[in-house]
Amino acid sequence: MTGILDVVYAEYNYWIYVALMMIGFYAMIAKKNLIKKVIGANIFQTAIFLFYVSLADITGGTAPILPHVHGGEHVEHAADVIYTNPVPHCLILTAIVVSVSTTAVALALIIRIYNEYGSLDEDVILAARKSLQPEFSEYARQKSVDEVSRQ
Amino acid sequence: MTGFDLIATHLPVLTVVIPLIAGFLTPIVGWIDRRLPWYWVMLATLVILLITLSNLATVINSGTIHYKLGGWNPPFGIEYVIDLLNGFVCLIIAFIGFMVAIYSKESVKKEVPGKTTQFYTVFLLLITGLMGMTITGDIFNFYVFLEISSLTAYALIAMGDRGDGVVASFNYLIMGTVAASFILLGIGYLYAVTGTLNMADMHNLLPDIYENKVVLAALAFFMAGFSIKVGLFPLHAWLPDAYTHAPSTASALIAGLMTKVGVYAMIRFMFGVFTPAFVIDVNMTEILTWAAALAIIVGSVLAIAQSDIKRMLAYSSISQIGYILLGFGLVNVIGITGGLLHIMNHAFMKCALFLVAGAVFYKTDIRNIYQFQGLGKKMPITTTVFLIAALSMIGVPGTVGFTSKWYLALGSIEADQWIFVAVILVSSLLNIVYFWRIFDNIWFGHPHEIENIKRDEAPLTMLIPMVILAILCVFFGFFSGAPIEHIFEPLATTLLGLGGVP
Numbered sequence: 001m002t003g004i005l006d007v008v009y010a011e012y013n014y015w016i017y018v019a020l021m022m023i024g025f026y027a028m029i030a031k032k033n034l035i036k037k038v039i040g041a042n043i044f045q046t047a048i049f050l051f052y053v054s055l056a057d058i059t060g061g062t063a064p065i066l067p068h069v070h071g072g073e074h075v076e077h078a079a080d081v082i083y084t085n086p087v088p089h090c091l092i093l094t095a096i097v098v099s100v101s102t103t104a105v106a107l108a109l110i111i112r113i114y115n116e117y118g119s120l121d122e123d124v125i126l127a128a129r130k131s132l133q134p135e136f137s138e139y140a141r142q143k144s145v146d147e148v149s150r151q
Numbered sequence: 152m153t154g155f156d157l158i159a160t161h162l163p164v165l166t167v168v169i170p171l172i173a174g175f176l177t178p179i180v181g182w183i184d185r186r187l188p189w190y191w192v193m194l195a196t197l198v199i200l201l202i203t204l205s206n207l208a209t210v211i212n213s214g215t216i217h218y219k220l221g222g223w224n225p226p227f228g229i230e231y232v233i234d235l236l237n238g239f240v241c242l243i244i245a246f247i248g249f250m251v252a253i254y255s256k257e258s259v260k261k262e263v264p265g266k267t268t269q270f271y272t273v274f275l276l277l278i279t280g281l282m283g284m285t286i287t288g289d290i291f292n293f294y295v296f297l298e299i300s301s302l303t304a305y306a307l308i309a310m311g312d313r314g315d316g317v318v319a320s321f322n323y324l325i326m327g328t329v330a331a332s333f334i335l336l337g338i339g340y341l342y343a344v345t346g347t348l349n350m351a352d353m354h355n356l357l358p359d360i361y362e363n364k365v366v367l368a369a370l371a372f373f374m375a376g377f378s379i380k381v382g383l384f385p386l387h388a389w390l391p392d393a394y395t396h397a398p399s400t401a402s403a404l405i406a407g408l409m410t411k412v413g414v415y416a417m418i419r420f421m422f423g424v425f426t427p428a429f430v431i432d433v434n435m436t437e438i439l440t441w442a443a444a445l446a447i448i449v450g451s452v453l454a455i456a457q458s459d460i461k462r463m464l465a466y467s468s469i470s471q472i473g474y475i476l477l478g479f480g481l482v483n484v485i486g487i488t489g490g491l492l493h494i495m496n497h498a499f500m501k502c503a504l505f506l507v508a509g510a511v512f513y514k515t516d517i518r519n520i521y522q523f524q525g526l527g528k529k530m531p532i533t534t535t536v537f538l539i540a541a542l543s544m545i546g547v548p549g550t551v552g553f554t555s556k557w558y559l560a561l562g563s564i565e566a567d568q569w570i571f572v573a574v575i576l577v578s579s580l581l582n583i584v585y586f587w588r589i590f591d592n593i594w595f596g597h598p599h600e601i602e603n604i605k606r607d608e609a610p611l612t613m614l615i616p617m618v619i620l621a622i623l624c625v626f627f628g629f630f631s632g633a634p635i636e637h638i639f640e641p642l643a644t645t646l647l648g649l650g651g652v653p
Contacts, residue, residue, distance in 0.1 A: 028325055041328045048335055055343050088342070091291050095335060098298045102328055105305055109321045116314040125318060 013054040020047035032122045034113065038106045045099040049092045056088035162209075163218040163231050166202050166241060167283045170195060174275030181268030188271040189256045195275060196252045199282070200245040207238040211637075217288075225288075226352050232288035235642050239491075240285045240415045243498050247407045248278045250502065250616040255400040257610050258509050262398040263310050270310060270398070277303040277404065281412045290338050290424070291348050293416070297334065297380075301327045304409060307401035308393050319392035326379055326389040333376035340369035341424070350424050361429050373420050374435060381413035383476065384446030387469045394465035399509025402461060406468055407502035411494050414475050422646045427482055440480030444574045446473030451581035455588075460508045460520050463585060464501065467544065470578060471497045477571060478559050486562025487643035488635060493555035496543070496627070500552060503540040503620035507533055510609040510617065523592040529607050532614055534593050536621040541586040543624045546579050550628040554635075 008015055020043055027040025061084035114120055117128045158165070173195035181188045209216060210233055218231040233241070252274070263270045280300025287293050305327070309320035342348060344365050345356045360366060375386075382390035394402050421430050430436055450470025457463040475497065478490025510533050511526065512518055527534045543550035556575055563571035608614065627634070 025329070028329060034321065037325055041325065041332075044328075044332055048332055048339065051336070052339050055339065087348075088339075091342075091348075094291070094295060098295065098331075101302060102298070102324070105302055106321065106324050109305070109309055109317050109324065112309070112317045113314075113321060116317065129315060129318065 014051070017047045017051040017054070020044075020050065034110050034120045034122065038103060038110070041106070042099065042103060045095070045102075049095060049099075052088040052092045052095070056085040058082055058084050161218075162202055162206055163216050163233055163286065164220065166199055166206065166245070166286060167231075167279055169199055169202070170275045170279040170282065174272050174279060177272040177275060178268055181271070185267065188268050189252075189259075192252045192255070192271045192274060193249070196245065196249040196278065199278070200242075200249045203238070203241045203245040206233050207242050209233075210235055210238045226347050226349050229292050230288040230349060230351075231286050232351070233286060234645075235638060236491075236646065237285045237415065237419070239638060239642070240412065240494070241282060243411065243495055244278065244281050244285065244408055247498055247502050248404070250620060251400055251404045251407070251506075254403070254506055254509070254613050254616045256612045258400050258513055258613065259398065261513055262400070266310060270307070270400075273303045273306045273310075274401075274404070277307065281408055284412050284416060288350050289348055290341065290350055290353065293350075294331070294335055294338055297416070298331055300409065300412070301331060304393075304405055307405065308397040311397040311401065315392070316396040316398075319389075319396045323389040323393045326386075330376040330379035333372045333379075337369040337372035337376065340365050340372065344369075350419070353424050354426070357424070358426060358429070361432075366425075367433060370425060370430070370433065370435060374417070374439075377413055377417040377420070378442070381410045381417065381472050381476070382469055383442055383472065384449055384469060385442070387446070387450075390469060391462050391465040394468065394505075395459060395462040399461075399505065399512055403502050403505035403509060406464070406505050407498045410468065410472055411498055414472065414479075414494060417476075418479055418646070421479070427647055431482055436480045436482050439476055440568070440571065443473040443475075443477035443480055444571055446470060447477065447574055447578045448581075451578045451585070455581065455585045457585075458520055459518050460511070460523075460589070461505070461518060463520070464504050464508065467582070467585070468497075468501055470582075471501065471544075474555070474559060474575075477574075478555075478562060481559075481562045481566045481568070481571075482647065483562055483565050484640065484643045484647060485558055485565055487646055488639045489555050489558030489562050491639045491642060492551075492558060492631070492635065496551040496555050496624075499620050499623050499627075500540045500543050503536055503617055503624065504544070506613070506617045506620070507537040507540070510613045513613065514607060514609055520589050520592055523589060526592070527594040529605070530609060531606070533609050533617065536617045537593070538590070539621040539624055541589070543628065545582045545586060548628075549625065551624050551631065553628060554631045 024040045024042070024044030024047060028037050028044060029040075031037055031040060061082045064083040064086040110120065113125065117125045119125060119128070173191065177188050177191060180191045206216065215235075216231075216233040217225070218233075219225065220229045220231065223229070255271075255274075259267050259270050277300055280296050280298075280303055283296030284293055284300060287296060301324075305320045305324045308323060309317050311319070338348075341353060341357075344360055344363055345353050347353055347356060357366060379386045379389075394406055397405060421427070421435070447470045450466050450468070450473060454463050454466035454470065457466060471493070475490045475493045478486045478488075478493060481487070508518070511523070511530065514530060515526075517523065539550065543552040546552040546556040556579065560572050560575050563569070563575070
């Protein structure tokens with residue numbers, strides 16, 4: 001008999017990653033503040049890193065470094081020792097670099113948005129854009145046609 | 152046995168390495184003389200174009216090219232694979248890149264003043280990212296290139312309209328990050344179940360474990376991620392703003408290429424990593440066709456409501472992406488042929504239309520189509536290019552748009568999906584509606600305005616690429632038989648045959 005708690009506990013690292021990912025995703029979509037959106041994106045990406053790293057782990061595994069490399073005995077040892085998988089770590093190192101550059105670009109954009117609109121709130125920015133650039137509606141078209149015929 | 156032989160074996164990787172290195176050298180070139188970057192970018196893109204041509208020729212003559220980076224064997228090392236499909240997509244990227252590079256000179260000087268060097272640096276890096284996405288045979292390498300192309304696209308869009316461009320870029324960044332994260336997760340799932348990152352290897356290993364729910368989840372993540380990247384209808388929200396507010400040159404490049412490469416990647420993952428049989432089995436293709444049909448109609452309807460020409464073209468892009476995906480969703484040879492044809496045709500047409508919008512903006516500062524009156528007399532060549540590309544978009548016989556729509560309609564009939572034939576026809580009518588408004592204003596605009604308009608054509612560097620693209624639109628409209636027979640149909644057959652569909 002395994003209760004639901006046992007199921008959760010057996011793979012708690014994956015549950016944590018899912019929970020973190022959803023928190024990040026929620027922040028990206030629902031938060032109005034642009035900085036909070038970027039923080040949400042970071043949480044989202046960190047959750048994925050956690051997933052990759054916990055994927056790599058093997059119970060009882062050690063760091064994948066060959067013992068006695070200079071001695072020449074490593075061939076015998078290599079078979080007995082359990083190593084964790086190094087590939088996901090390398091992949092995630094790359095993904096971390098990508099995440100850092102995305103954050104950098106996002107923050108640079110936010111600085112320019114703030115200079116332009118004086119706010120980081122999505123609604124305020126939207127309102128400011130609407131007032132600056134009225135959409136060319138049918139009304140505006142009629143107006144431009146009228147202007148031409150008046151000339 | 153000279154230097155050329157030495158280079159010849161490395162031609163596949165040079166399509167990625169040349170724009171990368173040239174991109175990082177651009178600031179130095181610009182520091183020597185501010186006018187030089189334009190020549191530099193033209194040179195770089197021309198070299199890439201020649202290399203991709205030679206690669207494609209090699210593929211046609213002697214089959215798929217496998218290039219092992221650093222000499223490591225495929226399942227462990229990164230492998231670049233060029234087959235007919237991505238050789239052809241690479242050629243389109245290089246060609247459109249070259250055309251836009253020629254065009255960019257005056258337009259960039261006007262729209263991105265004082266930042267031309269930076270613009271060209273990012274321009275070349277974007278081409279690097281797109282080339283890498285297309286050419287790579289390694290799934291994680293693909294993700295890295297996807298992020299390179301996305302980050303550069305954010306930067307290019309942010310250089311556009313003051314304020315609006317930055318906000319559009321930020322929205323795209325948030326959406327793009329979600330998409331890329333989904334794709335990264337999908338890659339992680341597939342790695343967890345197969346233990347490999349090589350696409351071909353995965354393709355061989357996956358069929359044994361299709362009952363595994365993890366594989367299904369991976370497919371779902373990939374499809375959701377790519378749907379955001381290509382701007383498939385319900386997930387298109389970032390696209391109109393990004394296309395509208397980017398500098399004209401960047402709009403043409405991004406509209407012509409970004410979504411095409413996204414579609415290519417979708418196809419590669421659907422048919423090259425998973426198998427067509429599996430994708431059909433889990434009803435993914437059916438979902439795709441219906442979403443595509445919805446995108447076709449809604450994109451066209453929304454395009455009618457726009458008055459900014461670039462925004463209108465952006466919505467029209469959404470509907471055209473629908474056509475391409477509809478072809479692939481039908482999963483029969485004729486439909487896929489139509490979809491592949493439309494990748495090429497749409498790249499030509501949409502690029503030409505965005506270049507025209509940019510040329511008009513360069514000369515007159517006007518983007519509102521209701522102020523286009525008399526433009527036919529002022530800029531006759533530019534507007535003629537617009538006419539040809541727009542007719543092609545509508546699908547008038549004799550232009551490229553007709554051929555691909557014809558194949559898509561035939562494919563729908565073969566799949567017994569008559570509703571999609573109706574969708575294609577209705578959308579063509581809607582296309583006429585939104586393009587007719589512009590024709591009407593350009594040629595039949597207000598009479599007393601027209602009399603005192605002088606001829607004032609766009610500069611030659613802008614005209615040449617536009618005219619070449621327009622000529623290609625008509626040329627492939629009349630002579631599409633040979634390429635279809637030799638490239639597209641065999642390609643469609645192999646794509647479907649890869650997974651052994653009965």
